[in-house]
Amino acid sequence: MTDTIFHCTQCGLCCRHIDRVPQLAEFDLGNGTCRHLKGNLCDIYDHRPEICQVDHMYEVYFKDKYTKEEFYKLNEEVCHLLQQK
Ligand code: SF4
Numbered sequence: 001m002t003d004t005i006f007h008c009t010q011c012g013l014c015c016r017h018i019d020r021v022p023q024l025a026e027f028d029l030g031n032g033t034c035r036h037l038k039g040n041l042c043d044i045y046d047h048r049p050e051i052c053q054v055d056h057m058y059e060v061y062f063k064d065k066y067t068k069e070e071f072y073k074l075n076e077e078v079c080h081l082l083q084q085k
């Protein structure tokens, strides 16, 4: 069975490491944390930038390159790297 669910654990770590994401530079508090992170949740979730939307990014930029399963897996690998730090 194909696994097409993105397994976000809401650890919030991606939102605490935005210093390498040029599209989010204006949101960086100066320590890599996004000003919109409240607890581990995004306070502009419904209007968050496209770079923060995994499904949107897939549909617009990556669907010709990867299957959705592959794209989720690549993203989840980054999550795991952050979680191992
Ligand atoms: S690092 Fe991954 S698991 Fe953690 S909040 Fe971000 S997307 Fe979800």
Ligand code: SF4
Residues within 6 Å of the ligand: 014, 015, 018, 024, 027, 034, 035, 036, 037, 038, 041, 042, 043, 044, 045, 048, 049, 052
């Ligand atoms: S806008 Fe929201 S989802 Fe995007 S990095 Fe900031 S807190 Fe995270």
